[in-house]
Amino acid sequence: MKQAPISSDAIIRCDSVSKTYIMGEQKVHALRDVSVAFAAGEMTAIMGPSGSGKSTLMNLIGALDVPTSGDLYIQGRNLAKLDVDELADLRNETIGFVFQQFNLLGRATALTNVKLPLRYSRKLDEDIDARAVECLQLVGLGDRMGHRPMQLSGGQQQRVAIARALAGRPSIILADEPTGALDTQTSGEIMDLLVNLGQQGITVILVTHEAEVAAYAQRQIHFRDGVIEREIRTEP
Ligand SMILES: Nc1ncnc2c1ncn2[C@@H]1O[C@H](COP(=O)(O)OP(=O)(O)O)[C@@H](O)[C@H]1O
Ligand SMILES: [Mg+2]
Known part of the structure; x- marks a missing residue:
């Protein structure tokens, strides 16, 4: 398939990835020569059947894994030109991750969970606290900061995870099936929140199976x- 030329002002660009x-003996071609770019502040839904390479793409964009060929x-x-420390800085400072199963620490309060990604930052303790409180307020959980995950609903747990993703002031949010474990109404609330982040200039890429969820995005890639x-x- 002929692919559209890639604009150079994209915040994320994959070139023939x-x-x-x-x-063992078997090779799994999870992504084949994919070229795609994402404009800053645009929300994109990645769709497609199970095993089509969606999570693989997210992991590559999030610098959690490296491509077999091509450039990101x-x-x-260019991620290939960054060393281990530079990649870690990029992940901490530029990208926020949100997962289907929330991935919160069960024994820790909402506040502690949100503070976690800031733990290696050079910020003062009081600034870390203030930022975590601010992020929890932003997702509407200002009155649940002392709750542990078990004491929160699924939607509230995903809000904590979004607050945690926002703590480092990322330019990009990568959300792999963020509503996959939620009911329809709660999914809508989480999507409203992600749309809101997009309106504030954050580039949101989410993976979803559901057309109703994908409909919130400006762009759908199958x-x-x-x-x-x-x-x-x-x-628009
Ligand atoms: N770590 C891995 N090791 C081997 N194969 C993998 C690994 N991760 C994914 N795959 C395979 O790569 C293909 C794409 O997987 P994935 O990107 O997770 O798809 P999706 O997220 O669209 O369901 C699948 O065939 C999957 O089995
Ligand atoms: Mg997946």
Whole structure:
């Protein structure tokens, strides 16, 4: 398939990215020669059947894994050119992650969970506290800061996870099936929150199976067998 030219002002750019997993004798071609760019502040939904390469793409963009071939650029920086420390800084300062299963520490309060990613920052303790409180207020949990995950609903737990993702003031939020464990109404509330972050200039990329969830995004990219099958843009 001929792919559209990639604009250079993109905050994220994938150039002919492939990812092959080697499983013993077997090779799994999770992504095949994918070129795609994401504009700053735009919300994109990544869709496609299970096994089509969605999470693989998210992991590569989040610098959690490296491609087999091709190049990834975040804010113009080629990830292949960064050393381990620079990649860790990029993940901490530029990218916030949100997962289907929330991935909160069960024994820790909402406040402690949100403070976690700031623990290695050079910020003062009181500034870390203030930022965590601010993020919890932003997601509407100002009155639940002392609650542990078990004492919160699924939607509230995902809000804590979003607050944690926001703590480091990221330019990019990567959310892999953020509503996958939530009911329809709660999913809508979480999507409203993500749309709101997009309106504040954060680039949101989310993976979803659900058309109603994807409809919140300005752009939908459908994957199949490791390639982009089609793309839909919602006119504003
Ligand atoms: N760590 C891994 N090792 C081997 N194969 C993997 C690994 N992660 C994913 N895969 C395989 O790569 C393909 C794409 O997986 P994934 O990106 O997780 O798909 P999706 O998120 O769209 O369900 C699948 O066939 C999957 O089994
Ligand atoms: Mg997946």
